Amino acid sequence: MSQQINITLPDGSVRVYDKGTTGLQIAASISEGLARNVLAAKVNGQVWDASREIHEDSNLQLLTWNDLEGKSTFWHSSAHLMAEALESLFPGIKFGIGPPIETGFYYDVDFGDHKLEGEELEMIENKIMELAKLKSEFIRKEVSKKDAVAYFQEKGDEYKLDLLEGLEDGSITFYEQGNFTDLCRGPHIPNTGFIKAVKLTNIAGAYWRGDEKRKMLTRIYGVTFPKAQELKDYLTLLEEAKKRDHRKLGRELELFMFSEKVGMGLPLWLPKGTLLRERLVSFMKRAQDKSGYQQVTTPHIGSKVLYETSGHYEKYGKDSFQPITTPHEGETFLLKPMNCPHHCEIYKHKPRSYKDLPIRYAEFGTVYRYEQSGELHGLTRVRGFTQDDAHIFCRPDQVKEEFTKVIDLVLYVFKALGFDDYTAQISLRDPENKQKYIGTDEAWEKAESSIIEACAEKGMETVTELGEAAFYGPKLDFMVKDALGRKWQLGTIQVDYQLPERFQLEYIGSDNQKHRPVMIHRAPFGSLERFVAVLIEHCGGEFPLWLAPEQINILPISEKFIEYAEEVKGILEDAGITGQLDNRDEKIGRKIRDAEVKKVPFMLIVGEKEQEEGKVAVRKHGQGDLGSFLIEEFITYFQGIISESLKKE
Numbered sequence: 152m153s154q155q156i157n158i159t160l161p162d163g164s165v166r167v168y169d170k171g172t173t174g175l176q177i178a179a180s181i182s183e184g185l186a187r188n189v190l191a192a193k194v195n196g197q198v199w200d201a202s203r204e205i206h207e208d209s210n211l212q213l214l215t216w217n218d219l220e221g222k223s224t225f226w227h228s229s230a231h232l233m234a235e236a237l238e239s240l241f242p243g244i245k246f247g248i249g250p251p252i253e254t255g256f257y258y259d260v261d262f263g264d265h266k267l268e269g270e271e272l273e274m275i276e277n278k279i280m281e282l283a284k285l286k287s288e289f290i291r292k293e294v295s296k297k298d299a300v301a302y303f304q305e306k307g308d309e310y311k312l313d314l315l316e317g318l319e320d321g322s323i324t325f326y327e328q329g330n331f332t333d334l335c336r337g338p339h340i341p342n343t344g345f346i347k348a349v350k351l352t353n354i355a356g357a358y359w360r361g362d363e364k365r366k367m368l369t370r371i372y373g374v375t376f377p378k379a380q381e382l383k384d385y386l387t388l389l390e391e392a393k394k395r396d397h398r399k400l401g402r403e404l405e406l407f408m409f410s411e412k413v414g415m416g417l418p419l420w421l422p423k424g425t426l427l428r429e430r431l432v433s434f435m436k437r438a439q440d441k442s443g444y445q446q447v448t449t450p451h452i453g454s455k456v457l458y459e460t461s462g463h464y465e466k467y468g469k470d471s472f473q474p475i476t477t478p479h480e481g482e483t484f485l486l487k488p489m490n491c492p493h494h495c496e497i498y499k500h501k502p503r504s505y506k507d508l509p510i511r512y513a514e515f516g517t518v519y520r521y522e523q524s525g526e527l528h529g530l531t532r533v534r535g536f537t538q539d540d541a542h543i544f545c546r547p548d549q550v551k552e553e554f555t556k557v558i559d560l561v562l563y564v565f566k567a568l569g570f571d572d573y574t575a576q577i578s579l580r581d582p583e584n585k586q587k588y589i590g591t592d593e594a595w596e597k598a599e600s601s602i603i604e605a606c607a608e609k610g611m612e613t614v615t616e617l618g619e620a621a622f623y624g625p626k627l628d629f630m631v632k633d634a635l636g637r638k639w640q641l642g643t644i645q646v647d648y649q650l651p652e653r654f655q656l657e658y659i660g661s662d663n664q665k666h667r668p669v670m671i672h673r674a675p676f677g678s679l680e681r682f683v684a685v686l687i688e689h690c691g692g693e694f695p696l697w698l699a700p701e702q703i704n705i706l707p708i709s710e711k712f713i714e715y716a717e718e719v720k721g722i723l724e725d726a727g728i729t730g731q732l733d734n735r736d737e738k739i740g741r742k743i744r745d746a747e748v749k750k751v752p753f754m755l756i757v758g759e760k761e762q763e764e765g766k767v768a769v770r771k772h773g774q775g776d777l778g779s780f781l782i783e784e785f786i787t788y789f790q791g792i793i794s795e796s797l798k799k800e
């Protein structure tokens with residue numbers, strides 16, 4: 152038998168090594184720097200310890216901090232290290248599970264009689280760093296179920312014994328680092344020395360196995376980093392995210408509120424928030440009008456039969472708002488969970504010819520879905536929200552052109568709102584499992600290639616996911632990265648073969664035969680509520696000028712100039728510029744400070760000189776004095792900024 156194995160690296164190159172070589176050794180043979188940074192090895196698609204021997208020809212990817220799987224191995228290993236620290240500080244405690252999460256990790260711990268306090272976290276952090284410096288290796292051991300049970304029986308850890316019950320003999324591994332041994336499948340980083348910084352972020356209660364009849368354990372959350380600076384950056388980011396929290400800014404800028412009496416998850420838009428919403432809506436309407444959409448309006452409820460036809464009753468019926476009954480027995484309505492069924496009925500109101508297509512119906516339609524109270528979160532998860540919805544009914548040969556147009560619209564929206572960093576995901580059928588999907592093979596192939604080509608022609612950065620399409624059609628999802636680098640899913644463009652079928656939609660083709668149109672659902676914002684939330688957090692409440700509900704504040708130096716200030720306000724209002732006149736009896740410095748706090752883009756200060764010359768002294772938010780302008784000059788300057796940010800490329 153050969154004593155050598157072929158290792159294929161991600162770039163396709165093949166290298167020959169001795170059988171039993173580890174990922175770490177391979178890394179070292181490539182470069183010392185890589186060896187220092189390798190956290191784990193992906194061997195034939197499975198993540199392994201970098202220190203584990205490889206005995207067969209394999210595809211190998213060396214994982215570092217830059218890989219998601221590298222990070223999660225790092226964080227999972229950190230949970231073991233935290234457990235070691237906890238055990239040395241609180242001997243006799245017992246451990247549940249300690250997985251990595253999106254950012255960081257947690258471990259569920261039974262502290263017995265001790266109640267862990269927030270003040271103790273720093274001591275635990277210090278212990279973690281002390282142990283990390285020992286650079287203890289994570290050692291993998293295969294153990295028999297009998298030995299594993301004996302070990303935890305002796306230790307008296309009923310949680311690990313409970314976990315062991317579900318494991319099969321022959322598949323059980325222990326990992327040991329320093330003085331701590333854990334039941335774990337792995338993988339882990341080579342040694343604890345990679346962990347250079349830790350922050351324990353939270354303590355919460357968690358029932359064992361999520362079962363409220365079982366014991367409540369203490370869940371400790373933490374996050375670790377391979378460099379101290381990265382922890383500092385992370386904490387700064389958290390601070391910044393807290394400052395930009397849309398719930399906080401929404402309150403401070405008086406945009407929206409919630410009232411328990413009105414109902415949880417049902418936002419109330421205040422005057423300024425409503426103005427902002429209206430600006431978004433009219434911006435979108437203008438863009439849609441130019442792209443050949445027609446506005447329609449439909450009610451907030453529909454009969455149950457409508458949603459049975461569409462299939463939404465099956466999907467939302469039992470877990471959502473319950474049917475509305477009327478004095479008329481047997482008559483039931485539902486709060487609208489989707490606008491599509493209504494639009495299908497509008498399509499049907501008269502016979503359609505191939506020449507009529509595409510037809511594009513747009514509606515800012517408010518829909519209602521019952522989210523669990525624990526899921527509600529500011530404007531991002533609500534129970535009633537308004538979609539910037541539209542449905543395009545087109546012929547199969549028009550799908551590509553329609554997709555291209557929708558992409559143009561989405562990208563225009565992103566640009567006007569300052570989202571420069573975005574990616575898109577194309578979700579296609581699972582080619583191995585075609586029977587799962589409705590619609591003909593031919594239609595799918597055509598639609599899928601249309602989406603791929605449309606994206607390619609726009610030069611968009613996309614990832615393609617096989618098997619992620621809905622059963623009724625492929626789709627394209629947009630993700631934006633906000634100013635803090637967080638990713639948000641926004642608009643979706645979804646092809647649908649199902650609703651035209653369910654609603655028996657038709658058009659007469661050039662062959663004089665009846666055909667089914669293709670339906671495309673699209674919503675560039677997703678919902679106005681969620682979009683406003685993302686926008687607030689992205690811009691930290693400093694909206695693009697065209698969108699800001701309060702674009703200017705007029706600040707008279709003293710009450711002598713209120714009359715002139717009112718005159719200025721009137722002229723600006725005629726030019727479509729909105730804002731308030733601060734006529735309080737306050738010092739000008741105070742008025743400026745207050746306008747700065749409200750993030751009002753422009754402050755127009757008026758005093759004797761301005762009044763005499765028909766001018767305003769302009770201050771820009773965050774920048775200071777811009778000098779004095781004739782009122783007309785200011786209007787031109789102001790409108791120039793807006794038309795620049797709204798122009799199409």
Ligand SMILES: [Zn+2]
Pocket residue numbers: 227228231326333334335336337338339
């Ligand atoms: Zn582990």
Ligand SMILES: [Zn+2]
Pocket residue numbers: 489490491542672673
């Ligand atoms: Zn729809």
